[in-house]
Amino acid sequence: VTDVAFRACATDELGSSTVAQILDLCHACWPDGDFTQDDLEHALGGRHFLAESAGRVVSHVAVVARGLELDGLPVRAGYVEAVATLPPFRRRGLARRLMAAANAHIVAASQLGALSTGEPAIYERLGWRRWMGETWVREPDGTLTRTPDDDDGIMVLETPRTRPLNVAGRLTCDWRTGDVW
Numbered sequence: 001v002t003d004v005a006f007r008a009c010a011t012d013e014l015g016s017s018t019v020a021q022i023l024d025l026c027h028a029c030w031p032d033g034d035f036t037q038d039d040l041e042h043a044l045g046g047r048h049f050l051a052e053s054a055g056r057v058v059s060h061v062a063v064v065a066r067g068l069e070l071d072g073l074p075v076r077a078g079y080v081e082a083v084a085t086l087p088p089f090r091r092r093g094l095a096r097r098l099m100a101a102a103n104a105h106i107v108a109a110s111q112l113g114a115l116s117t118g119e120p121a122i123y124e125r126l127g128w129r130r131w132m133g134e135t136w137v138r139e140p141d142g143t144l145t146r147t148p149d150d151d152d153g154i155m156v157l158e159t160p161r162t163r164p165l166n167v168a169g170r171l172t173c174d175w176r177t178g179d180v181w
């Protein structure tokens, strides 16, 4: 891939035109309004991994910090959001390359990686494991609620700071508007 440049930066270093390009990219990759304003908010506030061609963002991965709970114990997680490659740039390894950089960031900075996907194969090849247990959300008032629709789509990445992991256990996320996972 010769005509594509790679970079990583924090959200506050992006500039509003790059944020707008990421939003355009996500709208192109999730048509029919499937990428919502909440989905954009979920992808901001952490670190972005970008592939750019002719000055435009053509592939993107975000990692944001989230508080999860593993079998009731708090875990500082790097949560992957808004993984997308523009259709003409697909099948060239761009998402894989950006995810490899995101993996390295999570391993260096977080106690666990986590993400929600309907496309587990891409992540499995990069060392992510499917969550086999129950998923839950901690509501704003502290109540724990099951999220059964998400059980099959959650994946985790171990880091050197991950406590011994039981992937059949209970994984809980913090509350947010829109899709909690």
Ligand SMILES: CC(C)(COP(=O)(O)OP(=O)(O)OC[C@H]1O[C@@H](n2cnc3c(N)ncnc32)[C@H](O)[C@@H]1OP(=O)(O)O)[C@@H](O)C(=O)NCCC(=O)NCCS
Pocket (backbone or CB within 6 Å): 029, 030, 059, 083, 084, 085, 086, 089, 090, 091, 092, 093, 094, 095, 096, 097, 116, 117, 118, 119, 121, 122, 125
């Ligand atoms: C999923 C998506 C990000 C992949 O982007 P990409 O840059 O084409 O991915 P890559 O070229 O790096 O391919 C990564 C791996 O997935 C595989 N892959 C990519 N697209 C695939 C497809 N449509 N079907 C099956 N496998 C696919 C590749 O074989 C590759 O695996 P390998 O290199 O180990 O053989 C892109 O198709 C997309 O934007 N889809 C719409 C949005 C989406 O579904 N995002 C992910 C949801 S969490």
